[in-house]
Amino acid sequence: MKILLVGSGGREHAIAWKINQSPRLEKLYVAPGNAGTRSVATNIDIPESDIQSLKNFALQEEIDLTIVGPETPLALGIVDEFMELGLPIFGPTASAARLESSKSFAKAVMEKWSIPTGSHEVFSDPQKAVTYLEGLDTFPTVLKADGLAAGKGVYICQDKSEAMTALNDLMVTKVFGDAGTTLIVEEFLDGWELSAFAFSDGETTSSLVAACDYKRIGEGDTGPNTGGMGAFSPPKLWDKNLIGQIEDQVINPIVQAMKTDHEPFVGTIFAGMMITDKGPKVVEFNCRLGDPETQVILPLMKNDILDVFTSCVNGELKRIKVEWGKDTSVAVVLASGGYPGGYATGYLVNGLEAVCDSVNVFHAGTKLNSEGKIVTDGGRVLSVNTLGKNINEASETAYECIEKINFDDMYYRKDIAK
Numbered sequence: 045m046k047i048l049l050v051g052s053g054g055r056e057h058a059i060a061w062k063i064n065q066s067p068r069l070e071k072l073y074v075a076p077g078n079a080g081t082r083s084v085a086t087n088i089d090i091p092e093s094d095i096q097s098l099k100n101f102a103l104q105e106e107i108d109l110t111i112v113g114p115e116t117p118l119a120l121g122i123v124d125e126f127m128e129l130g131l132p133i134f135g136p137t138a139s140a141a142r143l144e145s146s147k148s149f150a151k152a153v154m155e156k157w158s159i160p161t162g163s164h165e166v167f168s169d170p171q172k173a174v175t176y177l178e179g180l181d182t183f184p185t186v187l188k189a190d191g192l193a194a195g196k197g198v199y200i201c202q203d204k205s206e207a208m209t210a211l212n213d214l215m216v217t218k219v220f221g222d223a224g225t226t227l228i229v230e231e232f233l234d235g236w237e238l239s240a241f242a243f244s245d246g247e248t249t250s251s252l253v254a255a256c257d258y259k260r261i262g263e264g265d266t267g268p269n270t271g272g273m274g275a276f277s278p279p280k281l282w283d284k285n286l287i288g289q290i291e292d293q294v295i296n297p298i299v300q301a302m303k304t305d306h307e308p309f310v311g312t313i314f315a316g317m318m319i320t321d322k323g324p325k326v327v328e329f330n331c332r333l334g335d336p337e338t339q340v341i342l343p344l345m346k347n348d349i350l351d352v353f354t355s356c357v358n359g360e361l362k363r364i365k366v367e368w369g370k371d372t373s374v375a376v377v378l379a380s381g382g383y384p385g386g387y388a389t390g391y392l393v394n395g396l397e398a399v400c401d402s403v404n405v406f407h408a409g410t411k412l413n414s415e416g417k418i419v420t421d422g423g424r425v426l427s428v429n430t431l432g433k434n435i436n437e438a439s440e441t442a443y444e445c446i447e448k449i450n451f452d453d454m455y456y457r458k459d460i461a462k
C-alpha cells in the first residue's frame with residue numbers, strides 16, 4: 045500500500061514507525077513530517093492544513109490510504125474533501141469531528157444520550173455569563189473555550205474573581221480567538237484522569253487502550269498546561285470493571301449517537317476521562333490519537349496498524365481483534381526551555397546515536413539544518429519511549445537513556461511515571 049500520513053509531531057513519528065513495520069507497506073509519505081519521520085518515510089513539504097495540495101499529492105501518487113494525525117485538518121474537513129474524490133482516508137468528517145472542535149456540540153450529544161459528564165451551561169453573550177458567574181457559589185468551577193485551543197483553553201477557577209478574569213480572557217480579550225466566542229461553564233470533576241482510545245468504523249469499536257498524560261509543565265503537576273510532557277500505559281488501575289464501564293457508558297453510546305443522530309464516526313475516539321468516586325465521567329472527546337499518548341500505546345499494539353486503519357475505513361472492523369501487549373510503556377517528553385511560552389530553536393540535538401535499540405526516540409519539533417544535522421524546531425522536541433515489565437523498570441530505562449541526549453535549554457519533567 046502507498047500511504048500518506050498527515051502531521052509533524054511525536055504522535056506522527058510514532059504512527060509512521062508503526063506503519064513502517066507493516067508487510068503491506070509499499071511506500072510511506074509524511075506531510076510535512078520532521079527529522080525523525082525521515083528515517084522511516086519520505087517527508088513531503090506540504091503543511092498539514094493545506095488540504096488542496098494534500099489532495100493533489102494523493103491523486104498524483106495514487107495513495108491507497110491517507111491517515112490524519114492532528115485535529116486541525118479534521119476540523120477543516122480534510123476527510124470530506126478526500127471522500128468527494130473517492131480517496132480513502134482514515135479519520136472523521138468535519139461534522140463528526142465536532143465532538144472535538146465544539147465542546148458545546150459534544151456536551152449536547154452526551155446530555156441526550158446520558159453519557160456521564162460534568163453538568164454545564166453554554167453562553168454566547170458575555171453579559172449573561174457575568175450574571176451567571178456572579179450568582180455562582182460552588183468553586184472550583186471550570187471555564188472553557190468552545191472551539192479548538194490546542195488543549196490550553198481551559199481555566200480551573202478557585203473563586204469568583206478568577207472566574208471573571210478567565211471570562212474576560214476568553215470572551216472579551218479573546219486570547220484563543222474565535223474559539224472563545226462561545227463559553228462553557230462546567231462542573232469541576234474531582235478524581236484521577238486517563239485518556240481512553242478506541243478505533244471505530246462508524247458502527248463497531250475496537251478494544252480499548254488507555255494512558256495517563258502529564259499535562260502541566262512543572263514537576264508535581266504545577267505551572268501552565270502543555271500539550272503533554274509524558275505519559276504511561278496502562279494506567280495504574282485499568283481492570284475489567286473500569287474498561288467495561290467506559291465501553292458501556294461512553295464509547296459504545298457515543299458511536300451509536302453519532303450514527304443515529306449525526307454522521308457515523310470513523311477514526312479514533314479519544315475520551316478524556318475523569319475517574320471520580322461516582323464513576324468515570326467524560327472531560328472531553330477528541331477525534332484523533334493523543335500526543336504523547338500515541339508514543340506509549342502504539343509500541344504495545346500487536347496488530348499490523350494498516351489492518352486496523354483499513355478495516356475502519358472499509359467498515360469491517362468486526363473482522364479483526366485489536367490486541368495490546370501486557371508490558372508497561374512510558375514516554376518522557378524533552379522540551380525546549382520556555383515552552384509552553386516562548387522558546388528558541390535551531391539548537392543541535394546530540395547523543396541520539398548513543399541511545400540503545402530497545403528505546404524509541406520519537407521526534408516532534410526537529411528538523412535537519414543546512415549541514416544535515418538534527419536541530420530543535422519546536423516546543424516539544426523528542427519523546428523517549430521505553431517498555432518494561434512494570435512502571436518502575438520502564439521509567440528507569442527512559443531516564444537512563446535521557447542522560448545520553450542533550451541540546452541547549454533542554455527541559456523535561458523528572459517525575460514521569462514515578
Ligand code: AMP
Binds near residue numbers: 195
Ligand atoms: P480539556 O482540554 O477539556 O481536556 O481540559 C484540559 C484539562 O483541564 C483536562 O485534562 C483536565 O485536567 C482539566 N479539566 C477540564 N475540564 C475539567 C473539569 N470539568 N473538572 C476538572 N478538571 C477539568
Ligand code: GLY
Binds near residue numbers: 195333334337
Ligand atoms: N495529550 C493530550 C492530547 O493529545 O490532546
